[in-house]
Amino acid sequence: MNTLQTLNSLWEDTGFYNASWGNIVMILIGILLVFLAIRYSYKPLLLIPLGMGIIIGNIPFLHEAAYRTGIYQDGSVLNYLFFGVQKGIYPALIFLGLGAMCDLSPLISNPKLMLLGAAAQVGIFATFLGAMIFGFPMAESAAIAIIGGADGNTAIFLTSQLANGLNSTGGGIAVQNLIGPIAIAAYIYMSLVPVIQPPIMKLLTTKKERLIRMKPPRTVSKFEKILFPLLGLLLSAFVAPASLPLLGMFFFGNILKESGLTKQLATTASTILIDIVIILIGLTVGASTQADVFLKWESILIFVLGAIAFMIATAGGIIFSKVMNIFLKKENRINPLIGAAGVAAVPDSARIAHEIGLSEDPTNHLIGHAMAPNIAGLIGSAITAGLLLGFLL
Amino acid sequence: MKTLSITFDPSLIDHYTLVIAITGYCIVLIALAIMAYFFTRLHTLQDFLSKRRISEKGNSGKEVQLKVTMTGEENAAIAAALYLFFSELHDEEKYVMTIRKVSKTYSPWSSKIYGIWNTMKHW
Structure with a gap:
């Protein structure tokens, strides 16, 4: 190989040579997320790993090269x-x-929430x-719908089982790998709770209802x-055994905390361990948005359906709390704002319910009450994921 | 990017899909309702048992200490009062160790400019 061929091979190996417009768009999105996180302190724990992951995952490289770089290449570090x-x-x-x-006291003290x-x-x-109407196969529809639970982790868990690019649909056609778009949509809607939920909350409640103490x-x-945690685990696992990896771990973590005898384990699980996992999940989910896999019309449709799911979930919680108020005594009435915290975005949606309540009455603190439906939403969405897995696998 | 091929066909929802959606939702609702019912009853049962224990002890003639149940507001008020009380305490030393910065006055003996290695460069 002469010098010119060597230089040419080196040039063909660079990102400049292999770049596509899709890579550039995704890198710009990644930079935007990092910028929003650093400049406006907007969800930095979520957006910095995610944004950096998007940049890393979209650095163009020669796919035929002997070394393995891409997240979808077997044996690469990112893979x-x-x-x-x-998994x-x-x-x-x-x-x-x-x-x-989590402190489950608000839930235990007022179980009807x-x-x-x-x-x-x-x-x-x-x-x-809705996703079925738009032509998605059943497994993919279930994975998209779970975005409505507003919990990125449950969404990733269900999608990794149902829409992982490995299973096949009823007709024998392989399902698409939707982990990237669904995870990104779920995480973005989780961070957009303060934008999406307040208008729905105000639209569906009267001022009098928002003032309920x-x-x-x-x-x-x-x-x-x-x-x-013991009974919660037994009941949820018997109803939906497929939710065991999520709820088993959740209740296990909670009993580590509440037993009072395993403080070190609870502290490690809730600090160091969760931080490490957040770094890894944020980075790899971001990197999974490789332009050739992510930039598809289906991704845009997934984002739209995810937003609808999230809005319906918020409205569902509020309307149900209003229905409950019809049957409750006056002194036991529920402020319908906390119904919006029924989605699993812990603790963001509870905080939003609290803030909207405060904006109406600065002495009405709803956070303690709103945490109850918030945690119930987390448990509920994990049970739902388990049920969908049970139905569809 | 692939070509846009979005279908919109409500007939794609078959009987099985509807069963999954309706049954699934009902199961989640019932599961959490059972949990809610159980924990509502558990509190009542706990109250009943503690009252019974107290009355049994009362019959035996021993002194009985009543279990006091406090609301969250009372707890918050007590916590706030304790916080204010402890923040007013000044009779304890701080546990934070600090290193006091010592500023030395300049002396040509400790000067780096006139150090021996710098002078050697000119030789």
């Missing part, structure tokens, strides 16, 4: 890291951390039907705190 997403390992570990982090978390799951099932939650005993 190994992506394994945790593809649903990272979501399970994040659920462990969440369990060790669990129904709001269940009601908000209507977004998932309605969008499941709820009865302060009662003190919860340690016995109840320990019993809840």
Whole structure:
């Protein structure tokens, strides 16, 4: 090989030679996310790993080269890291951390608020039907619909099982690999909770309803705190065994915290471990948006359907709380704003319900109440994911 | 990017799909309702058992300490009062160790400009 051929081969190996417009667009999106996170402190824990992942995943390279770089190339470093997403390992570990982090007292002290978390799951099932109408196969429709749960981890878990590019549809055609678009849509809608939910909350409630003061939650005993994860695990696992990787880890994490005897384990799960997993999941999900896989019309449709699912879920929680108020005594009435926290975006949607309540009455603190449907939404969306897996696999 | 081929056909929702959607939603609702019902009853049961225990102890003639249930607001008020009380305490040393910066006055003996290595360069 002469010098000219060597130089030519080197040139063909560079990103400049292999760049496509898709790569450039995705890199710009990645830079935008990093910019938003750093300049406006907008969800930095989520957007910096995601944005950097998008940039890393879209650096153009020669696909035929002997070395392995791309996230979808077997044996590459990124591919190994992506394994945790593809097999649903990272979501399970994040659920462990969440369990060790969450105080379930608001839920135990006012158990009827669990129904709001269940009601908000209507977004998932309605969008499941909607995605079917738009021609997505059943497995892909279920994976898209789970965006309505507003929990990125559940969405990744279900998609990794149903729309992973490996299974086949009823007609024997392989399902698409939708992990990238669905994970990105779910995470983006989670960070857009303060934008999407308030208009729906204001539209569906009257000023009088937003001013409702709820009865302060009662003190919860340690016995109840320990019993809840045990019974919650047994009940949810018996109803939807496929949700076990998520809910098993969640309740395990919670009992580590509540037992009071395994403080180190709970602290590790809720700090160091969850941080490591967030780094890996953010980076690899971002890197999975390689332009040739991600830039498709289906991705745009997934984003639209995901937004609809999220809006229906929010509305479902609010409307259900209003229906509950019809049957409740005056002193037990629920502020319908907390119905919007029935989606699983913990704790963002609870915080939004609290802030809107404060904007109406600066002395009405709803955060303690809103956390209950929020956690119930997390449990509900994991049960829903388990049920969909049970139906479709 | 692939060509746009979006279909919109409500007939794609078959009987099986509807069963999945409706049954699935009902199951989630019922599962969480059962959990809610159980924990509502559990609290009532706990109250009943603690009252019974108290009455049994009462019959035995021993002194009984009543279990006090406080609301979240009362807890918050107590916590705030304790916080204010402890933040007013000044009789304890701080546990944070700091390194006091010592500024030295200049002396030609410690000067780096006139150090021996710098002078050697001119030789």
